[in-house]
Amino acid sequence: MRELSYRDALNEALHEEMTRDPRVFVLGEDVGRYGGVLQVTRGLLDKFGEKRVRDTPISEAGIMGLAVGAAMTGMRPVAEIMYIDFSALAMDQIVNQAAKAHYMFGGKTRVPLVMRTQGGGGRGNAAQHSQSLEMWYVHVPGLIVVQPSTPYDAKGLLKSAIRDDNPVIFIEHKLLYNTAGPVPEGEYLIPIGVADVKRLGNHVTIVATSRMVLFALEAAETLAEQGIQAEVIDPRTLKPLDLATIVQSVEKTGRLVVVNEGALTGGFTAEVAARVQRAAFDWLDAPIMQVATEDVPLPYNGRLEFEAIPSVQDIVLAARGALYWNAG
Amino acid sequence: MNLSRDQLVDLYHRMWLIRYFDEAARALFMGNMLRGTTHTCTGQEAVAVGACAALRRDDYITSTHRGHGHCLAKGGDPRAMMAELLGRVTGYCKGKGGSMHIADLDLGILGANGIVGGGIGLATGAAYSADLRGSGQVVVCFFGDGASNQGILMEAGNMAALWQLPIIYLCEQNQYAEFSPSRPFIAVERLEMKAQAFGMPGLTVDGNDLLAVYQAVRGAVERARAGGGPTFLVAHTYRIEGHTVGDPLTYRPKEEAALWKSPERDPISRFGRRLVGELGFAEADLESLRQKARADIDDAIAFGKASPEPEIAALWEDVYA
């Protein structure tokens, strides 16, 4: 199978969906002429013209507001918010408008929009450009939250997100754009709300999201050298969460490590742990281990930043902990 | 003009400090010594230095992602700044902030900002606070032409005018916002016309003429201090370098930047010519000021490089007051 970068896979999804459906349009800062700060919207302007590939002023609230209104009136906007940190400026439009309209109006309107954005740390962008804010959106009923970790998933999920009739928060990771992986030629979709088992194993289950999936797979290699077979599950969609796939794995392994790049407190790891203990309490042989970012704003200095966000080694230790393998 | 010779010397030196600081930042970034992103304000030195020359030490400024110049102009210490860029514990923010997040509360620098328009609201709050405390302090809120499209400006500008707050909204029209020209994204014919919507005076100034910037800001500051309320001031200038260090600048003609780099337009050359031509300074004196600035920046780099990185324990410090 051909290899594509995460960036190009996303780009291809946009090209395909815009060709397929004239209601789909793209808007955001520098998405047109420049092709996107992360080059995900490259080539769209030439093919689809200015009205469907709209370079906007630096006005995040306006971008998301415009997307909500266009979605309510028959279009399928894909709005790019360059960093998830900047989505804070558009919070009302996302949380109070987009997420609520369908329910609040008794099902009379739909808001089929996608907010494409990216988050995550690891490259010294400091406190206002490194956050993992996915749980802000997971917390809001009415929103769907997607976080692909591979080029294959990125393409298939973006296409599904665009076709979905609900507002979808589609969160990429700034350190994944240059990663490459197999992406088949031709049309395929990945359903929203379905997890993927990225690696099979029967000693411990590791659930990880976004870039942490890559870390978890690396950790699994290390663990394998030590005789521990880890099963790695990527939920791919954080909301709705595919709990069944996780529980099925835990019923096999009896041990669970949850890894997420967001801050620990009130985070994804706690959410998964709560659900799994209720669904599979009798199957658990050890406390559920949480690996997440320290509860601090991300620092600029590299030493500090790498200490703050989860590392491969943190995951290895957590998995060993779940098996009571750590010394002492 | 009410600037002393010593002050003029200081302003000239400060412009070179900024120029060399940004040159050093670029070199360090290209040499993989810096993390994240770094923005230079080369070509915009006269705005920062001219504006801050009209301020008292205890007056406030808010800055932007392109903030090295604002910070140095307000009296920032190049050593602590360079150490911050290098992520060292001796940096302004103990290495936790980096290029985009330098603050010095002792000098009234309420911080550079990674959020475009992020300083506008809090600058207005500082002006409100100065008014409440009756401190006589004034705020200069620096932001870009791109940032003028953020909604917060509409809200904060209205409040400042309503309550006649002592603040100058200083918009640097450097003609670019990230990787696009800024003009096509601003519907109003001239940016200062936005002031009308807020109900405050809207002025414009040649942002590459240091003394003109100084006079304009000084006028606004005097008015603000006397209780006359806010001003919206647009400084016309040009972003000579890329949006970030490493930007290949594929989206604009090379000749354009060359024009703005020329001595006719370069703000440092222009100020130098006035110092020599109208104000009786000797070329040699200016040259030695330039040399001194270069030496100051070399010293700052050496200081930063020699400084230690923070201890890991620092990660959990300063999360709460």
Ligand SMILES: Cc1ncc(C[n+]2csc(CCOP(=O)(O)OP(=O)(O)O)c2C)c(N)n1
């Ligand atoms: C809220 C927000 N949106 C977008 C960005 C990305 N961004 C950083 S600088 C910039 C352009 C700012 O242009 P302008 O205000 O003119 O300032 P200049 O860069 O010209 O100094 C953009 C879009 C950001 N940092 N924050």
Ligand SMILES: [Mg+2]
């Ligand atoms: Mg600008």
